[in-house]
Amino acid sequence: MNKVSRRLTVAIVYASFLTGCATVGHAPVTSLVTLNEKGPVAAGSAAGSSKVGRSEAWGILVFATGDASISTAMRNGGITRIHHVDHETSSFLGVYAKYTTIVYGE
Numbered sequence: 001m002n003k004v005s006r007r008l009t010v011a012i013v014y015a016s017f018l019t020g021c022a023t024v025g026h027a028p029v030t031s032l033v034t035l036n037e038k039g040p041v042a043a044g045s046a047a048g049s050s051k052v053g054r055s056e057a058w059g060i061l062v063f064a065t066g067d068a069s070i071s072t073a074m075r076n077g078g079i080t081r082i083h084h085v086d087h088e089t090s091s092f093l094g095v096y097a098k099y100t101t102i103v104y105g106e
Contacts, residue, residue: 037089041070041101044082049104053077058098066099073103081106 055073057066070085082105091097 041085043084046081046083046105049083051077053103056100068101073101079105
């Protein structure tokens, strides 16, 4: 019974690694091998999109950091009114993942 308990514990630990930030569960499409996906997030009331701001968050295995919020992307691009917001998601083998928010506006 002790051998079975060890194997079960190891399986649970390995499975928990696949549920972390590096598996990118925020994309419309997911993949355990590779993922490089872009898509829309929202639209705003600005007339044009002459400025672009980006913000990103990334993760490696169980460590994740960053701020991929729309407000940070607006601040990085000097944007006060949003035209539209896109995102880019990339992941490699569930080991490395990056989520980028791109804000277009004035």
